[in-house]
Amino acid sequence: MTGGRVLITRPEPSASLTAAKLADLGFSPVSLPVSRTVALEFSIKNQLFDALVVTSANAFRHVPNEQLQPLKTLPLFAVGEGTARAAQEAGFRTVIEGGGDAVRLAAKMAEVLPKGAEVLYLAGRVRQPVFEHQVSKTDLTMIVRDVYGIETIDYSVNEIKTALDQGPFVAVLVYSAVAAKLFVELMQKAGAQFDVKTRFLCISGRVADCLPEEWRAQALIADHPDESGIFRLFSKL
Numbered sequence: 001m002t003g004g005r006v007l008i009t010r011p012e013p014s015a016s017l018t019a020a021k022l023a024d025l026g027f028s029p030v031s032l033p034v035s036r037t038v039a040l041e042f043s044i045k046n047q048l049f050d051a052l053v054v055t056s057a058n059a060f061r062h063v064p065n066e067q068l069q070p071l072k073t074l075p076l077f078a079v080g081e082g083t084a085r086a087a088q089e090a091g092f093r094t095v096i097e098g099g100g101d102a103v104r105l106a107a108k109m110a111e112v113l114p115k116g117a118e119v120l121y122l123a124g125r126v127r128q129p130v131f132e133h134q135v136s137k138t139d140l141t142m143i144v145r146d147v148y149g150i151e152t153i154d155y156s157v158n159e160i161k162t163a164l165d166q167g168p169f170v171a172v173l174v175y176s177a178v179a180a181k182l183f184v185e186l187m188q189k190a191g192a193q194f195d196v197k198t199r200f201l202c203i204s205g206r207v208a209d210c211l212p213e214e215w216r217a218q219a220l221i222a223d224h225p226d227e228s229g230i231f232r233l234f235s236k237l
Helices: 014-024 058-062 065-071 081-089 102-112 130-136 157-164 177-190 227-236
Strands: 005-008 028-031 035-039 051-054 076-078 095-097 118-124 141-152 169-174 199-202 219-221
Touching: 005 014, 014 028, 035 058, 035 177, 051 102, 058 081, 058 118, 058 141, 076 081, 076 102, 081 095, 102 130, 130 141, 157 177, 169 177, 169 227, 199 227, 219 227
Parallel strands: 005 028, 005 169, 051 076, 051 118, 076 095, 118 141, 169 199, 199 219
Antiparallel strands: 035 141
């Protein structure tokens, strides 16, 4: 299926990148980011590491280059293709793609790195515990630094209605549990209603579970927890 309005809830600059992809496919994207990412202060002075791991390109957007520069000689493990590409663009020389999810990423690190290796994880403050739990079952030592956080964008009712009142959506894209919860709160605030034909394209079942029952009944779940998985759902519309 091509054509129709698609609502994007993810933060910028990712929202604009997704919008461009949708436009290329013939859809009419509407961006309504429910949050923004912000830099957090952190320190790694006088610490030596054997590798680096990143699960979101936001790490590269919010860590100053002077802090990244000394780390660029380390092997960097990236959760998926998009994060790996962002790492290469940030100047990292050795980038290892982890398979697209937390379980595969932890397994790849354990496979490649020697026992006892110390790994620095540049993380978002709001995150699921799955990855750290998986790493804890290996012989690796992981040091976590929170380098970015999330702030809610509080739209007025009029702003929400302006975005929604131009016609029905064929799909709403939801990339995280945090985004799902914030989106539901915003829509309830505005008393928003969606067409029965609107599909909520969710990156995982956990994300779909954050939607109200009536929207969950209209949800489709990606076969892989990344944007490519979400975009494959358009073939089911």
